[in-house]
Amino acid sequence: MDKERALPLFKRFGAMMLVAFGILAMTTGVAQAKQTCGSGSLHVICFSIDKVGGDAYAVHVGIDISMSQGDAQLIIDQPGDPVDAWAMGDDWFDNAEFRIPLTWVAAGPDGLSAEFDITVPGVALDEDPDGGDELYARVRLFDQRTSTRTFTSGVLRSPF
Template sequence: MASVLGIVLMAGPASAAERKCAGNASYNVCLTIIPLGNRTFRVVLGIDYRIGLQAAQTIINAPGDPYFARIMGDDDVPDLTLFWVPLTGLGASAEAGLSADFERVVPGSWLDEDDLLGNRDEVYGRITFVDPRNNKSRTFETPNIYDEF
């Protein structure tokens, strides 16, 4: 499982891939939006939660998925969920800890959080981790991606 470290920023009106990351010594979380043409986009979220290899493997071995991801709109409506992004990969490593990948191909209208053509959209990723060892949850968010979808 590859870690999500690194930041790549590219500008343009939904014509170039855009990536925004946030984190610190204990985690790194990224959102990437890749235009595929015909107003269709591949949305990719990734997280490395540095909790150690043994803890990460214990969580992976537990029943159920420990992570849930969604794309949020950042406008006048607080906590506006635009859509959910399914888990596509889960892994454990000494370097990255508990890593997860999420991916979904969506029409641009799903990313158009204000429903007005010509207006700048503000979207971000939110990943929720539920620890099966104690049922406590923690939420991680990416910075906003600003574009016209």
């Protein structure tokens, strides 16, 4: 390739890289995502907190619980919500900070899956006055045939 054809390609590639770096720089300033996922006996739970602008934070919890699709559907079909989720302060008394509303729940071949979402102001995440906030998600599964089972995520630590 001669220099006359290479120079425009180099300029175009350089301009594309500048645009890409500019977009990356703009989005990294807004998104301060914190996430933790964990698993236990027959379940996986993820908890995330993402800054979405200003003083607003998107809080998300997702859980997959292994069981038969039939059992999962029976739990979903019972009266009331089959699951609930709370953001909890990880202190010596594990205080409930706020409820995270159920977004969707489904039964599938691998069991029961659910997601929970809410947008909150930063003050809702500020659970310790010293600036060292520790939050985790607690999900309860209500099975009227047997009992309530509780699942907890890992802890997110950040000054909110």
